[in-house]
Amino acid sequence: MTKNIFPFQYAFNLFSHNSPMTGNGYNEEEMKMVKETQKIWGVSGDDLAVTATCIRVPVMRAHAESINLEFASELSEEEAVEILKKAAGVSLINDRANNRFPTPLDASNNDDVFVGRIR
Amino acid sequence: MSPFASPSATPALNFLRAGERRRLVEFCSDISGRSPSLRQNALLAPLLLRRRGEARGALRQQQAHVRQVPLIRPARCEEGRRPLGRHRRRDRRRRPRVPPGKEDFESRFFVLRSFFSSPSFASLPLIPIRRAPSRNYLSTRRGGREREENEAAEGDKDRTRKTEGQSSRLRPPASSGSPLPPPNLDLFFLNPATSSCPLTKTKTKTKKQVLKERDFPYSKMKLLASARSAGRTYDWDGATITVEELTENSFGDVDIALFSAGGSISKKFAPLASAAGATVVDNSSAFRMTEGVPLVIPEINPEAMKGMKAGKGGIVANPNCSTIIALVAVTPLHKAATVKRMVVSTYQAASGAGQAAMGELERERERERILRVLEFFLSGRDSTRRKQGGKLTLLFLLLSLSLPLSPHVTPPPPPKTSSSSRPARPLKGRR
Numbered sequence: 001m002t003k004n005i006f007p008f009q010y011a012f013n014l015f016s017h018n019s020p021m022t023g024n025g026y027n028e029e030e031m032k033m034v035k036e037t038q039k040i041w042g043v044s045g046d047d048l049a050v051t052a053t054c055i056r057v058p059v060m061r062a063h064a065e066s067i068n069l070e071f072a073s074e075l076s077e078e079e080a081v082e083i084l085k086k087a088a089g090v091s092l093i094n095d096r097a098n099n100r101f102p103t104p105l106d107a108s109n110n111d112d113v114f115v116g117r118i119r
Numbered sequence: 120m121s122p123f124a125s126p127s128a129t130p131a132l133n134f135l136r137a138g139e140r141r142r143l144v145e146f147c148s149d150i151s152g153r154s155p156s157l158r159q160n161a162l163l164a165p166l167l168l169r170r171r172g173e174a175r176g177a178l179r180q181q182q183a184h185v186r187q188v189p190l191i192r193p194a195r196c197e198e199g200r201r202p203l204g205r206h207r208r209r210d211r212r213r214r215p216r217v218p219p220g221k222e223d224f225e226s227r228f229f230v231l232r233s234f235f236s237s238p239s240f241a242s243l244p245l246i247p248i249r250r251a252p253s254r255n256y257l258s259t260r261r262g263g264r265e266r267e268e269n270e271a272a273e274g275d276k277d278r279t280r281k282t283e284g285q286s287s288r289l290r291p292p293a294s295s296g297s298p299l300p301p302p303n304l305d306l307f308f309l310n311p312a313t314s315s316c317p318l319t320k321t322k323t324k325t326k327k328q329v330l331k332e333r334d335f336p337y338s339k340m341k342l343l344a345s346a347r348s349a350g351r352t353y354d355w356d357g358a359t360i361t362v363e364e365l366t367e368n369s370f371g372d373v374d375i376a377l378f379s380a381g382g383s384i385s386k387k388f389a390p391l392a393s394a395a396g397a398t399v400v401d402n403s404s405a406f407r408m409t410e411g412v413p414l415v416i417p418e419i420n421p422e423a424m425k426g427m428k429a430g431k432g433g434i435v436a437n438p439n440c441s442t443i444i445a446l447v448a449v450t451p452l453h454k455a456a457t458v459k460r461m462v463v464s465t466y467q468a469a470s471g472a473g474q475a476a477m478g479e480l481e482r483e484r485e486r487e488r489i490l491r492v493l494e495f496f497l498s499g500r501d502s503t504r505r506k507q508g509g510k511l512t513l514l515f516l517l518l519s520l521s522l523p524l525s526p527h528v529t530p531p532p533p534p535k536t537s538s539s540s541r542p543a544r545p546l547k548g549r550r
Binding site: 032036051056072087 | 404407408414416418419420423438439440441442444445446447448449450451452453455456457458459460461462463464465466467468469470471472473475476477479480481483484486487
């Protein structure tokens with residue numbers, strides 16, 4: 001009756017993403033992020049370096065990501081916050097004083113991408 | 120992975136007989152295939168209450184409400200259903216002949232049944248039990264006699280007799296020898312992984328809900344699936360939609376086809392649909408990196424699908440979920456200052472792997488919970504174990520756990536009860 005989707009116990013555990021491993025040590029999920037980003041932005045690998053580590057966590061809904069960016073030109077934190085405030089499909093939860101940042105439960109059943117911990 | 124995966128590898132289980140151990144293993148593997156129900160938790164309640172020494176008083180209070188329900192007294196369970204009173208004297212004489220452990224178990228079974236008859240249990244919303252005849256954990260004998268063969272069939276009869284006077288609701292509808300009942304699935308959540316039913320147009324409830332929330336303009340919705348799922352009906356937006364079988368000729372009258380049934384289905388049918396004039400929005404990874412197929416996040420690059428029109432063919436790919444999340448947030452920054460380097464770590468949820476994966480997480484959580492309870496009873500901290508009752512406690516636990524296991528369904532709203540002073544309603548016929 002049960003078909004196991006994941007190779008490991010999922011509850012109270014976490015593991016590297018269950019997509020197949022490719023030849024370069026990245027799994028397919030990670031490579032998708034690299035290639036799809038390049039295609040959508042229309043840039044080549046020379047202009048944009050992307051690396052990803054994809055982990056499955058025991059959360060029911062909503063993926064979370066930590067992203068570190070390096071820009072070609074200067075971008076201050078305030079500017080970044082202003083840009084994200086205006087961006088389509090983005091909601092900010094960035095309350096440092098109360099340690100209140102996005103959680104998967106905030107994002108469940110919600111179309112927006114929730115962003116926080118900008119620094 | 121389960122400590123019960125191999126009985127011999129679990130020293131804590133050595134005190135069990137081979138048959139009991141086998142049943143325990145079967146039981147645990149069965150748990151992993153089913154989801155919790157409210158009823159199951161309700162059944163654990165008297166057990167845990169009893170451990171705190173609170174159950175007796177509470178149950179006596181509850182029994183005051185259910186006098187009209189003939190309760191089978193512990194010693195009488197041996198005799199089937201003898202009228203109370205008439206043979207009372209004889210039963211008293213018989214009682215010393217019941218081994219202490221046996222009586223212990225009987226009295227616990229009595230506690231359990233008292234709980235079934237209590238108003239608090241009667242007011243719980245119930246889920247119909249569907250059990251395979253072969254998975255009959257209740258066939259565990261009261262006296263501990265081993266009956267390895269035919270126990271499923273006999274267990275059914277035995278249990279029916281034991282519970283007859285109490286509650287026909289406890290009797291599973293599946294009689295021995297009947298075919299395996301179909302799993303009780305929430306139909307809206309069919310997906311290829313669980314039911315090999317690739318619905319190509321608007322696969323899930325969520326998708327259909329989004330269509331409704333966004334007030335997406337459409338005149339007619341068509342649901343396509345494998346032959347196995349064809350014929351199922353869904354009530355949607357005031358109409359009943361019948362699932363049709365996905366064939367090469369399915370797309371003649373379709374303007375927009377949402378494909379979400381995995382790469383192989385998309386690879387085969389998306390070009391056919393496109394040729395037939397449907398604009399395909401493909402959720403799989405089949406065409407994402409294909410030259411000429413736009414990879415679109417509506418908030419980010421709607422211009423990539425410029426020139427395409429619904430009903431004029433063409434394929435649009437939808438990026439991987441992690442990519443979408445990252446780029447919705449990062450692209451505005453990229454436009455402002457040009458990203459040179461991006462380092463991403465993801466924490467991905469079960470939903471990304473589909474409904475079956477979410478079910479797996481839920482089942483594992485429930486399995487862990489049950490294993491912790493079992494562990495507690497096996498650990499020796501349970502005082503009754505020292506009085507040769509440990510085994511019986513465990514069997515009682517299995518009894519209480521195995522009764523209500525049913526596939527996860529949304530419980531119906533609780534029935535309205537007219538007043539709290541009303542005695543327990545008859546137990547049969549409740550859903």
